[in-house]
Amino acid sequence: MGYSGEQLLSRLREEVCVDENASPDGKGERRICFPPIYPEWLGDRAFAEAHGARFNYVVGEMARGIATPRMVIEAGRCGCVGFYGSAGLQPDTIDAGLSEIKSALGPDQVSWGANLIHSPQQPGYEAKVVDLFLERGVRRLSASAYMRLSPDVVRFTALGLSRTKDGSIVRANHVFAKVSRAEVAEQFMAPAPENILRTLVAEGRISEAQADLAAQVPVALDITAEADSGGHTDNRAAAPLFSSLCLARDRVMERSGIDANTIRIGLGGGIATPHGVAAAFQMGAAYVLTGSINQAAIESGLSERARHLLAKAGPADVAMAPAADMFEQGVEVQVLKRGTLFAMRARKLHAFYRSGASYETMSAEDRKWLDGVLGEPFPAAWQQTRAYIQKANPKEAARAETDGNKRLALVARRYLFMGAQWARDGAEDRVSDYQIWCGPAQGAFNEWVAGTFLEPIENRTVRQMALNLMEGAAHLSRAGQMRACGVSVPPTEFSFKPRHFL
Template identity: 55%
Template sequence: MHPTTLGLTHAQGAPALAPSGVEVAEALAEIRKPVAVVASALGPVPVVVGDGGLAEIAGEELLALLPPVYPEWLGERSFTAAHGVRFPYVVGEMARGIATPQMAIAAVRAGGMGFYGSAGLDLDTVEAGVREIQNALGPDAPGWGANLIHNVQDDRREMATVELFLRMGVRCVSASAFMQLTPAVVLYAAKGLYRGGDGQIVRSGRIFAKVSRDEIARHFLLPAPEQMLRALVAEGRLTAAEAALAAEVPIAEDITAEADSGGHTDNRALTVLLPRLIALRDEISEQYGYSVLPRVGAAGGIGTPAAVAAAFAAGAAYVLTGSVNQSALESGLSEDGRNLLALAQATDVATAPAADMFEMGVTVQVLKRGTMFAQRGQRLTDFYRKYPSFDAAPADEVASLEKTVLRRSIPEIWAETKEFFATRDPREVVRAEADPHHLMALVFRWYLFSGAQWAREGDTDRRGDYQIWCGPAMGGFNDWVKGSFLEPVGARTTGQIALNLLEGAATVTRAGHLRTAGVQLPPGAFDFRPRPLG
């Protein structure tokens, strides 16, 4: 519609409120075309620029010219170029196989990145998962990786996992829950470094560091510590040339600012954390003169187009989604667990003790609705802090725990736990038999560990003990998809979730551009509704 005809659709004598309706709707829908904002009697009016270009608005007063908004362009172009993907979008590495190989494959095929949730799985299962991805996408396909989680009990597991990744040619690793650098991380970052013909240092493997604190981010933004590099060279794991090059580049070129996420979280506000990490990146990069500027992405609380658009507007190079993908068909979570997630509201989350860091008091964010895991986990924490051993606790309290939380006797649980650690890490058994408080911790860790397993298996008899990692984003996502084709759990796929979040973010961004140009927007202009995309 030509701007000079605007307003003729209003009833005779009706007040000229704003160029609502067709003009604004078209400007919002045509995100891949430029939009001219011109002056009219009704105020600034958006006009989609067609093949005729600006000649279409000849003679009109041009107030603003808005470029196309492509979902591919929302973040840093260097991200998509470095990782060989279409979109600056990452499907995160939900541990213990929640992010399955099929989920990583689906993410790549949708144009994003996908990380296999290999943390917490035995090495044979990890290897099988990596081979599944390689067989589906090709051995050298870009855009996927696997998870390396910090193991506070046994750093040998980290090293064995990294050695597996290097042997199998895993090109990207997402390092999560780290509180300090470890030799395994440094080895992966430095192994295979060489200087290309243009003089630039080329990486064989790339690390995504998921962090929520400045001090941890700093470790990953700095070059590898000289002492660790020397030790790895002495062990024959690195060459002297690789170590020398590692001293010139940061450990990670992709830093994910993890805000209010499911699982391990510090419940940080993204609008505070992200700018701070970007500023820290700039400070360190200037200090060390990096030729490649590390990218800072955003994770945690991202479950709607508005949240995605906000993260990019705040400077995120890419976004990473987690909780919302757990309800996808490719998720490793059981159908029963996915149905519970689909009912979640933003407030249906709570913190519970983390199985891997129970003694340290570390917590994870989990689903509260439909399960008692958070409350029961807190009972275990209180008991552990109150009593030095099971023998020191009143017999009725021990019996209550066995009946209402553990639902098995403590001797039975310890026998099973002892058998597990006898092959995995016998040092834990020796320590527990000498320290009854540590034995208690291992028994309680059995429950915390099993809660995630029951949720994955869909053991409905233990539904009240499901541990489902979940952040507030899940509730926002459920509200957004209500009434759309994505509301039924059976219709939620990793690809459709990704494409709709990105298309919606581009539409929300366009709405922001129009508002900044002075166009009065109708209600719902920032509300992109899910639709099948391909």
């Protein structure tokens, strides 16, 4: 017999018994009873217990304060894990944000952390941020954009390790590694390399005892598979990536002898509808992480004007553009295309750089275009860029004095940086230059909520989005559970319409 979507949903938290007219061989009758299913049961309960959460759901960090302290606070209050988008912010700004979070959530709430992004263009920045995290008692760090382990990530883990009376190693500091490649994931899954540990000990940054403990446990227990997402991304498909990281975990554990079940692999990127959440948990994800969709929430650090642009996006309204922090290396980020010319302009800037051009060697027409994009003559833009780079990276500044192509790159990086800043500030005269990190998930979310209370951006809160996604995933899991046992469930019942949760 069929079961309606309304019945599935209304009896989600009850035992459901179904009388089937026939068994698989077409003979006789059978009775199948299904236990209750709760959103809290989706994923790995060890994850929720380790991080003090109700749901195995992470409100992911969006850099430069887009994931605001307010967003983290609301995530914690509704039973999720939240990460402050501290990457790229100055230490004093980060410190103020951490104070706001700690004050609102209190000392007993541990389901939150902050973001550390690999910053090769800013020597010493990562160390300063980790120092601040340690000083302020931040116990959860989300490491993103790393291609290899850094000493400061290892240091964060090592300084939180201790041994109990029974000899077990426990950790106070937790690293979440956001990765999209198996070779990177393996570095975080394995114990810290001996050369990094020896250097940290020699520099007096960790003790000999801490180095010994760090050599026996993984650097990170929580690995986030970052599929096709907004911002930094390798545009990986979720299912192959998740499978790849599971196999990587097994390889590492075979080499190290560490229990593979201590490593929890979550999934982010493309998590925007109940279908995405349910699929992730069905694959075995310990937790899910949402990113792009939270940018349109009222707690987001994006301006209202930018959030309205996001709310109009479709799944195909995205494009790749050069990343501000790794412009010269050709690293790209995924951004919103609809309503802005940023991606097109950014790619043209990178083409000029790759050709070896400098402002002085460009044609008059190209210089006019560049001045128009910058909103000021190139020489004026260079003077402002120069003043910043001399403080942040003196070596780069010195090289640029005699290298016109390098000057072009640094000014281009400033434009890319400002594109994101204009989107946060809501600069009315620079809408066409907004850099808004966005993946296809945002468009999928917009399609799902169309015509419901979640369509207007003023109703999009972290709480309502998270609860609807988890409840919807439980609904779909119930339908899948019944179908897998041979119950006839119509295809149209594999859907969930957003509802307002109190």
